[in-house]
Each structure stands twice: as C-alpha cells, then as structure tokens.
Amino acid sequence: MTSTAPAGITHGQTTSADGTALGYFRRGSGPALVITHGSISTSDQWIPATEHLAGHFTCYVHDRRGRGRSGDTAAYDLAAEVADIAAMMAIAGPGAHLLGHSYGALCTLAYAETHGVDGTLLLFEPPLAVDGPVAGAGLATYRTLVEAGDLEAALEFALVNFVRVPAEAVPEIRRTPLWESAVPLTPSWVRELEQIDSLGDDLTHYGAITTPVHLIAGTATTPFLFESAHALTGVLPRSGITELPGLDHFAHLVDPVGFAAVVRGAIGR
Known part of the structure; x- marks a missing residue:
C-alpha cells in the first residue's frame, strides 16, 4: 500500500474471482464499511463523505470494474459486480457493513441476495423499474x-x-x-x-433478504428514484428509510456531513 492525499487515505489492490484487479482506498478506524459507488463515477466521489465517516468506520471504497484503478473484462453482468463486492467484503472481514449508491445499490442488493450481509445494508437511491x-x-x-x-x-x-x-x-x-x-x-x-x-419490475424476490436494510432517499431527487427506495421498504422484511430534505441523488457530495450522520444513525454509531 502507498499513502496518498488526502491525509488518512491508503490505496490497495485485490483480485476478483475472475482475476480482475480491483483498486480501492481505505480510510478511518472502527467497524468496516464497504462502499460501492454508482454509474459514471469512481471511488473518488466518496472522498468527501468518508472524511466524516472515518472517525466511526474503517471505510473501504473500490473502483468498480472498468474505471479508476480497477481492471475490466469484455464479458460483463451483475454477477461480476457481486463477485467484486465479495472480494472487498473478504478484505473488510466479518461483521462488515455495506453501502451502495445508485447502480452500486443494485449491485449490493444482488450481493445480499446471494451472500447475505453480517452488518447493515444501506441503499442510497437504487434505480429500479418502478414506473417502467x-x-x-x-x-x-x-x-x-x-x-x-x-x-x-x-x-x-x-x-x-x-x-x-x-x-x-x-x-x-x-x-x-x-x-x-x-x-x-x-x-x-x-x-x-x-x-x-x-x-424488470418484480421486486418480490428481494423479500428473501433477511439482513437489516436502511434506505436513503433525497426529497428533491428524481421521482422514480424516490419511489424505488420506498417500494423496497414494502418488500424487505427488516428495513427502514431516511429522507434527506431538499437533497438529491448526489447528497453525499452536496452535504457529506449530513449524509455521514444518516449513515452513522442507521448503523447505530
């Protein structure tokens, strides 16, 4: 590992099941929190929020395959993302919490279906086909x-x-x-x-997830994203939701202090 700016961040690399290299950064101390970013972004988008999470969690944020410090393969499906998350959860260790944003939240949902999560699963505005x-x-x-x-x-x-x-x-x-x-x-x-x-639009299969799940949605976000979060609370047996007044899909960037507080509250830190 080599130290980089901002202070407190170290970069590392692991390998997914298919041999794809995954770059990630580690920051903070305390219980492990693995963060999976959304589309058209990299792990760097989570630097501001992790600044305010680092005093409570050891944050692990990887570049999803095909961007940043991670490799890629020609073949691709959601199962590849699940395998990548599994590699990160192995580094984080038993009891790790898992947070996913946007498409990353769909990846973490798929991971929870197949692997379960020891800690809390946090889903920030997953894009589901709730209205087509x-x-x-x-x-x-x-x-x-x-x-x-x-x-x-x-x-x-x-x-x-x-x-x-x-x-x-x-x-x-x-x-x-x-x-x-x-x-x-x-x-x-x-x-x-x-x-x-x-x-598709069938969410009932998510009802088999027994992990504690907390949804996060901004009240100023795109309606279908807001509706997606609320729809899942009606399906997941152990779920709750926090609405972020006046914020949208990029609340973690616009208000990293407030967003981090919501994460801490959901996990009980």
Missing part, C-alpha cells in the same frame, strides 16, 4: 452516441432521459466538476443500463 424500464428504447440512442464518440451528448441524453433530470438543469450540471469526471465514463453506462432494465 429505466432506459428502455432510449438505450439504442445512447449507445449510438457513445459509439460515435459524442460522449458529452450521450451524457446529456442519459441525464434527461434515464436519470430524468430537467433539461433546463443540464447547463448548470455542465459547470460542475461532476460533468468533467463523468463524461469519460459514459461508455461504461451502456452495459449497466442493460443490466438495470433486465431486472
């Missing part, structure tokens, strides 16, 4: 833009049509650091959107 496919027919247009190399247009199309951000909000998003970091990752979203839509 998330991408649907629009995925063909998105794929065409990506294959043509028009990544900025692809990202704008996805934000409006898949995340369902108001079109008038896109110029403001373009001015944020989030845009610059997300554009190069737009190709990785194609396969993830395929996986999201393949899950």
